[in-house]
Amino acid sequence: MSALNSNNTFDGLDEPVRPTPGGRKRRLDKENHKKQQKKKVRHSGGAIIPTVGCQHKAVATGFCQAEKLSPDDLMMNFNKFYERPNKVDQERAILHLLDITRVKRQRxxxxxxxxxxxxxxxxxYSLLCSSHPEKVPICKATFSKVFGISKDRVSRxxxxYAETAEARPERRGGARHSEEHNRRRQLIVEHIQSFTCRASHYGRRGAPGRKYLPSDLNVHKMNELFEAQNHAQTSxxxxxxxxxxxFNLGFGHPATDACSDCAKYKIRITEPNLTETEKRMESASFILHRRRAHMFYDLLGRVAEGHVTLCFDMMQNMVLPKTPIGQAYYSRQMYLYLFGxxxxxxxxxxxxxxDVHLYVWQENESSKDSNMIASALSDCLxxxxxxxxxxxxxxxxxxxSCFGQNKNMNMVSMLMxxxxxxxxxxxxxxxPVRGHSFLPADRVFGRIEQKIRKIDTILLPQEYHAILQQFGHVHVYGTDWExxxxxSATKECVKAQKSFKISEAxxxxLSTNKVGLKTAYNGEFCFHSVLKRGxxxxxLKPEILPKRTSVKAAKKRDVLALLGAIGVSDVVRAFYDDALYQVTDNAGHSDEDAE
Incomplete structure (x- = not known):
């Protein structure tokens, strides 16, 4: 997997619907249909051998002198006819070999x-002959036999031509109301474009470029809305x-991690008790909130020349052991952490x-706190x-803006x-604005989760590592990084009482020895000195952090019981015995070290 596609429009932000080349479903390729293949053979003269279709003698006064034609002459006429695969062109060629006159006397x-x-x-009727300068007259039976066409077609x-003095035009098939049909299709395209869509949060489903309409919509409802809006019956x-x-569109599931401010504003705007002035104020606040969210992604998309842009985040915890048995749903499991x-x-x-670096460590090695996040990012840089x-x-x-991991003074100290x-x-x-933190790293996590979901059983961390290596460079704690x-180093150097709240940033x-802070995306930075005197x-000299388990005794009992229910091998059992050896009743940091 040399290149992983990334669509840099992010979930949580509405965007206009645009047509997609190719759409969600492929168009019919009729060129490969059996019916179309037979038609091609029929119009190209396939499997037809030109022969004389009568037994007339080539006398001087005879109306059919087919005996004068050699097999090469028959093939020459045949090839000239079928070098034009179009029916109209073929019938023009027929006319060149016919002499059509009005009947002057009827007996x-x-x-x-x-x-x-x-x-x-x-x-x-006549055919061309290579040894005669003029056409050779033949009968209708031979004419039809040489070209492999019916007598009725020749008669038509x-x-x-006798009635109109023109070649017969094509009258088969074709849309009877093509202009009206195309106009209606264009109206439907414009109606679908009037909706707004969102990109997938993690890119978990569908092809690249897939966008999602609101979950309460469906194609049937959209068709009804179109008919009501255009006052036209459409199938x-x-x-x-x-x-x-x-279009490459789907319908999203109801949001489970939506922005709380967006939900609050949407509810407030629809309240019947609000006055028009209050509704306008709520709408203005909602618009301002959305603009702030858009501004974050605008900044993310502006990559200046000579600058390096990094996005990082924690992925959802991966469980060990991963098993499909029912007992796993009621048991605590050990975590494998991933920082991308x-x-x-x-x-x-x-x-x-x-461009993707994945740092992994186990729950029995350390907790998921700011020390591990800062250390992993430091190693990457x-x-x-x-x-x-x-x-x-x-x-x-x-x-x-997770305070316990990314947005704290420990991370600031590491960057300094x-x-x-x-x-x-x-x-x-x-x-980002809270609730709109959908980053490029989430795209990678989505692809990883999509792969892991297809595997029923994963018992060892090395199995996860093998999967992760398909998506980026994997760095294992204790082996590749420390x-x-x-x-502790921050407490020694940084003042406890600061003149700002980092939570509001x-x-x-961090380009100077002072910390510059902005509470909005525009405006100037306000710089603060955070170092202690002297x-x-x-x-700042941080010491190496020793490994320390954060697994609790109750989780250890559940994991061992689950291993017994699965019936694992001695190698797997030995790994978990070693990983859980230091777990005691007093072990314990929580999974997330909030600060």
């Missing part, structure tokens, strides 16, 4: 009027055809495997991306320490 051979055929035209061509099949073949760092190249860019960061003029970081390695590096850390105690500027950032 009464049959006295019975009902049985008499009063023909109004006379037709003479001659009759139409459901036509609306469905446009929906699936011109993605190098972002701007809007509509692709996520390559080399100092080791994995050392050359790229060293050559850049600035580092732009984007993450969610990073500037000791890269003195000329400017660092900005940007946080954790440092930034929390939208952007941080301390410098060079004095």
């Amino acid at each position: 009464l051979k049959i006295l019975d009027v009902n049985k008499r055929k009063d023909r109004n035209m006379s037709v003479k 061509v001659a009759k139409y 459901y099949s036509l609306y469905y055809s446009v929906f699936t073949k011109d 760092v993605v190098v972002h190249h701007g809007e509509n860019s692709h996520q390559k495997k080399d 100092k080791v994995r991306l050392q050359d790229k960061v060293g050559r850049s003029r600035g580092l732009r970081l984007f993450s969610d 320490e990073l500037r000791q390695f890269f003195p000329n590096l400017g660092i900005e850390h940007t946080f 954790a440092f105690d930034y929390r 939208r952007m941080l500027d 301390k410098r950032w060079a004095d």
Whole structure:
């Protein structure tokens, strides 16, 4: 998997619906249908051998002199006819070989009027001959046999020409009301474009570019709305055809992690007790909230030349052991943590495997706190991306606003320490509006979860590592990287009482020895000194953090009981015995170390 597609429109933000080349369903390829193949063979003369279809003698006065034609002459006429696969062109070729005249005199051979055929035209048939400069006259039977066409087709061509003096046009098939049909299709396209859609949060389903309409809609409802709006009866099949073949749309599930402010404003605006003035104020606040959310993604998409942009986040915990048996739903399981760092190249860019770094550690090795997050990010910047960061003029970081992991002074201290390695590096850390924190890293997590969901049983961390290696570079704690105690080092160097609340920050500027803070995306930074008197950032020397389990005794009992129910091998049992060896009744940090 050399390149992983990334669509840089993010969930939680409405965007207009646009037609998608190819749509959600493929259009019918009629060229490969059996009926179409037979038609091609029929119109190309396949499996037809041109032969003489009569036994007339080639006398000087005979109307049929087919005996003069050699097999090569028959094949020459056959090839000239079928080199035109179009029916209209073929019938024009037939006309060149016919001599059609009006009947000048009719003799009464049959006295019975009902049985008499009063023909109004006379037709003479001929073929080309390579050894004769003029056409060779033949009968109708041979004419039809040479070209492999019916006598009725020849008669229809001659009759139409006798009546109109023109070649017979194509009258088969075709839409009877093509202009009206196309106009109605265009109206349907415009109606579908009047809706707003959202991209998938994690990209878990569908092809790249799939967007989702509100979950309370469906194609039937949209068709009814179209008919009510345009006052025109339209078949459901036509609306469905446009929906699936011109757009790549689905219908999203009801949101479970939606923005609470968005939900609050939507409810307030629809309250019947509000006055018009109050409704306008609520609407204005809602619009302002949405603009702030959009501004975050605008900043994320603007990748300046010479700058490195990183997005990072924690993935949902992976469980060990993963098993489909029913007991697993009622048992506590050990966690494998994953921290992802993605190098972002701007809007509509692709996520390559080399741009994704995945840091993993087990619950029995450490908790999921700011020390581990800061240590993993530090390793990524100092080791994995050392050359790229060293050559850049600035580092732009984007993450969610989780206080216990990303948005705290321990992370600030780590980034200030990073500037000791890269003195000329400017660092900005940007946080989204709450409820709108859908980052490029979530796209990677979605693809990983999609892969893991297809596997019923995973017993060892190495099995997870093998899956993760398909999506990025995997760095295992204790083998590829170490954790440092930034929390203790920060307490020694940073003042406890600060002149700002980091929880209110939208952007941080860490390009100098002072911490620059903005509570809005626009405006100027306000810089604050956070170091204790006599301390410098060079004095920040975090020590290596020893491994310490955060598994509790109750979870240990559940995991061991679950292993017994599964019936694992001795190798798997030995891994869990070693991982849970230090767990006691007093073990214990929680999974999330809130600060």
